[in-house]
Amino acid sequence: MSIPPAILAEGVQKSYGKTRALAGLDLVAEAGSVLGVLGPNGAGKSTAVRIFTTLLAPDSGRVEVAGLDVTRRAAEVRTRIGLAGQYAAVDETLTGYENLVMFGQLYHLPGAIAKRRAHDLLERLDLVEAAGRLVKTYSGGMRRRLDLAASLILAPQILFLDEPTTGLDPRGRLAMWALIQELARTGTTIFLTTQYLEEADQLARQIAVIDRGRVIAKGSADELKAQIGGERLEFTLAPGSDLNSALEALRPYQSGEVQVDAAERRVAVPVTQGAQRLAAMVRDLDAAQIALADLSLRRPTLDDVFLALTGHTATETKSETNEVDKPAEPQFATRRPA
Amino acid sequence: MNRTLPVPMERLIPLKRPALYWALADAVVVAKRQIRQIPRVPDELITAIVQPVIIVLLFRYLFGGAIHVPGVSYINYLMAGAFVQSAIFASANTGVGVANDLKLGLVDRFRSLPMAPSAVLTGRIFADLIRNTVVILVTWGIGLLVGFRPAGTPVAWVAASALVLLVSFVFSWFSALMGLLIPSPEAVAQAGIVWLLPFIFGSSAFVPVDTMPGWLRAFSDHQPVSLMMDAVRGLLLNQPNTPALWQALVWCGGLLIILILLSVWVYGRRTSR
Structure with a gap:
């Protein structure tokens, strides 16, 4: 039997009242690959991420993450994924270290292991010096790195990055790209949404372009470029x-x-x-x-x-x-x- | 920058325990987060503490001379109202925190973790109970300083304080519900209080209800906040008011059931968008 794809979405629909956020989305990300989802604001990127990460139930269609149905086996899916959002969701009144230990405990890791992993991640993401400072003193780039660290606590199989560089300055953006490339090299499957073609080009082997809740083109960056x-x-x-x-x-x-x-x-x-x-x-x-x-x-x-x-x-x-x-x-x- | 990220990290597996264990353990983790914040955002606690101090001093010295309550000194009469009222005001912070967590996306992160979903609310309310205990102790302190002398046994005084804490627990849930319903944290702070003002002031808190016009008295006599204050007053002054105590407890229980169910329902709806 072949390995199931890390992410599989078939005919996913989702509406908010009369607004159709997803109108039959089909996507596949192979295990260990980086899938870039490119689209403007309102195209349905964030809705897709919210459905794949169990935050939102689709109206219809099939979604499997790590081979597990996201609606029926949501709890199991949550132990295999990491999510870093558009808004750095970390607690401002805690230090970087405290944030990571807290999230580690909420990932149901034993205290000692949560602490060890927090130290490890702070080191890997170049936040050791800021570890003891309250997050509200962090720069935008540091917050994003902490947010990313929080999503890496389990070293998950599949990582969802919802517009990881939106709002970052060019230096912060380059640093984030380098991190994502390094993560991809470790074999983590990465699902990345972005509004920037260049970002998808830099990071993703496969790119899906979405518009109005549907995939309108997919292929490698070179294939897309040939089209445009x-x-x-x-x-x-x-x-x-x-x-x-x-x-x-x-x-x-x-x-x-x-x-x-x-x-x-x-x-x-x-x-x-x-x-x-x-x-x-x-x-x-x-x-x-x-x-x-x-x-x-x-x-x-x-x-x-x-x-x-x-x-x-x-x-x-x-x-x-x-x-x-x-x-x-x-x-x-x-x-x-x- | 010398990063060592390329070395793959060891994949970690969450522990498996019964759901009830995690509902409690996760709530403790979330509560710890709130408690850590208290000294770092001191204005919240300071406001909650200053509030009863001002009320006690204001009524004791400004209005106290003009209000005569038969058979009891005004400060002794006043304290039950001050306790309940400051517990309700202090509870309003719960919703502000809930609205902030939603707005900042922290709730999304919590929900993407394998943690117990209920802990997001229960953890915060646990922590607020601890903060409200401090508020109650401060209210005791300022009362005793300006001449409050409870009657009866310490057991009854502890029971009175516990009832005040229960009231703060009920209103924390009310505030949490406001935080879930209203998107802006600033508006939550207002809304949490505004709806409660008629209950707080249209009560037996500061004047005996028999001085009020008939229609207001009819309201004050039967509304839950008055009953809670009467029950606390009975315990503090050794004038057992069994009907008020029972009714207050029934109100607290009933409101808790309704508010918790509503909050859970609204939480599910609000966060699945």
Whole structure:
């Protein structure tokens, strides 16, 4: 018999009143893999995590975690999973150490073992110096690390990370990525939700893109990128330059549908291997006598993925919880005074 | 940063014990968390302690001269009301804590653990009982300082204090229910008290009910907070008021059953969203 998948969801539906959070979600995460679930706010990511971690019962469909049905065998599921949420759920008026010992005891570990594991985790997550300080004095990144530590107390088979880097500064984000990559190397199955394509790309072998409670695309990061056309070459035309000849000059490099903002004279062209071919593209534009006010090459964002897959941007599908997506940092950018 | 994370940690297995054992053991862990917080967030305890001190001093010295209760000194009359009233006010903190835990996502973490779900509420209420014991002791202290002299036996005084503690337990559950129903912790603090004010002040707490107009008297005579105060007063002043004591105990028991069932039901609904 083969090993059952770590997470299996089939036709999962969940509604809150008239709002459909999940509309037939299908997902599979193999044991020991990292599954990235990519989607905008309101797509159903957190609802999925809440159902998989036994916090919420689905209206219909089948969900198995570690081979166990999450509704019928919730108690057993809870001894095999760890959950680190979007909001660092640790007690502010306790120290980092006290938090971990408390959660260890609530995981029903004997006191001595809970204490030993707390020390161990503080060391592994680089929180030894802050161990005796109240959590309310922690930085955002430290809180997230403590939250992650709390979810690792049992060294669970399956770890759920609900937007682990939302709200972190770039340094905190990189540190969190490094930790998640290290965890993945230890063989832990990781279910990760994110709003950032780059994050899914960095961390997950398999990515499922979800929109309106349904998986709309899945595959490896490379497969998805092939679908959406790699990087974006974005530029603004200087006055007097012709838009059509600019598009003509770039046609050989173009790998997807071009977006044009005629009023602003801004153009975004999907390209593959953009960094390697940037010099050539600029030379060709120059040869066509196109003057630019602005030029940048950037990685695709969630919005680009959505535009390519659904024809609408991620922002248009957002529910009432509006949070501005941070654009991916440009790999290369040149600016000339207009 | 020199992390050693890549070395896999030993997988740990939770202990297996009967559910009732964990309901108690987990409640103790949660209660310990609350008790640890007391010295770290001292304003909560200080407010709870200052409150009875102000009430006792205010009524004893400001209104005490104007209020005459036949057959008993005003401070001796006042204390039963002060005990019950400060126990109820102190209980209002329970709901604020519950609402905070929900808001901060701590309840989600608790629910993803193999712990007994009931411990999230019972642990907090255990801890609040301990804090309310301190409030009752302080109320004793300030009362004795300004001339309160109970009559009868110490056994009755301890019984009176135990009844006050039972009242605080009942109202902690009321407050917990408010904390589960109302999303904002700030609003919980208000709501917990506002609904209770008519019961606290429309009672025998500060003046004998026979000085009130008929309609108010009819309410005051029969509402539970008055009965609780009358029962406590009877025990403190050696004027056994058996009917009030029985009725107070029945009210406490009945309210507890209703409030606990409601809280459990609302907790299930509120957290499964």
